[in-house]
Amino acid sequence: MSYASSILAASSGTSAASSTKSDSATSALGMDAFLQLLVTQLQYQDPLDPMDDKAFVAELAQFSSLEQLTEINSGIEGLASLGQEQQLLGAVNFIGKTIEATGTAVSLNEGTATSVTFSLPDDASTCLVNVLDSTGNIVRTVDLGSTTAGDVEFTWDGKDYDGNVMDDGQYQVAVTATDADGEVMTVGSTMTGTVTGIQQVSGTYYLDIGNGRYVAFTDITNVINSSSDGEVDS
Template sequence: MSTTNGITGASDDFSSALQSKGANLDKDAFLSLLVAQLQNQDPLNPAEDKEFISQLAQFSSLEQLTNLNKGMDGMLETTQQGQLYSAVNYIGKTVSAPGNTLTLKEGKSSSIYYALGEGVAKGSINIFDVDGNLVYTEVLKSKTAGNYDYSWEGKDTNGNTLPDGYYSVAIGLEDADGKAVMAQTAIDGKVSGIEKFQGKSYLILEDGRQVALADVNFITDQIKKKDEAADPTT
């Protein structure tokens, strides 16, 4: 009787093992448990078909979920590698990305891009040095809503040439009631390297900015080439 009790408990042991191991139970382990159950079942009280079907269905669902997770991991890795390879192509090129840091080199400044919304009555472009001192300001002419670009000549408000280095820009806008209006700015910068962090690819610009690949507005080198091709005098 004691032997029979041990044999009839094989099915329960099988179910308990299947539930306890969960995702750690692979196909080989499942088959080993199944064979052990068949070998040790009570001939006078064999396991019912419904129980086998339930156990097989449970493992099938588990295996499908495991395969799905592996497939998703593979897709994610492929996507991340694709982003990294794409980022490599940006090295040496000049891109436009959100920010307010300007680079002044040999009297030439980074290009400034900004967007004006509806209801802007007036505004100004303000340039600051690394110490936060206002070195240049210019009143913006009245413009309709849209996207614009601006080139700073690298001089202060009095027309004096400023030294090379890093500067920052802030665009102040007001509506007809004198209330401040938000302005989004983007600055171009040359890509000097790439970095991968938490599965995302970032471009390292010469001005020190780290820009996510998805935040790049456009490649300014390509825009300038198109403009030059359209205007043969340039």
């Protein structure tokens, strides 16, 4: 393997690593080093045994491939940046609007809890709603009994099994429902709130819907306009 071929192999490894740690300056350095080594190889070749034409053309082709890979990486980085900008602009448009989003979070403040809406695909013969604290422990189970299919809004009274009001904070709800045949049904749940701000975590934008609850931009299922006519966008 020639010096130029070695540089190409090393650059390929660098390109793989740059998928998670992009650094265009490193890619440019790889191209410069490739050219420098190729020129040095030509300068110091044995005049009595010059480089074979085919080998030289092959190394030029390798350099062209390296340059194209660098341009592709730069293009991907540009698309990723553009995608984040568009996501941010989209998220900003939701500020001030009431939204529904997939989620199970419940916020408790001075004994008052936010509501959660879950959807039953069929009539349920049994329907249990478990309220869990931040450590995953069940603090209360509410038996709703037989429940008709459709959307069911649940509001926890903020109390544990003994009737004590729980501390303010974030809780989760988990619904377990069975149909007439005793089969467990898949139950989806949504949260509702008015967007008051945006937070970015690891490249993902989360919308603040109040009471310390955040939902991912991609989890929005419905938008209710803030206008007085109550028009709903889906």
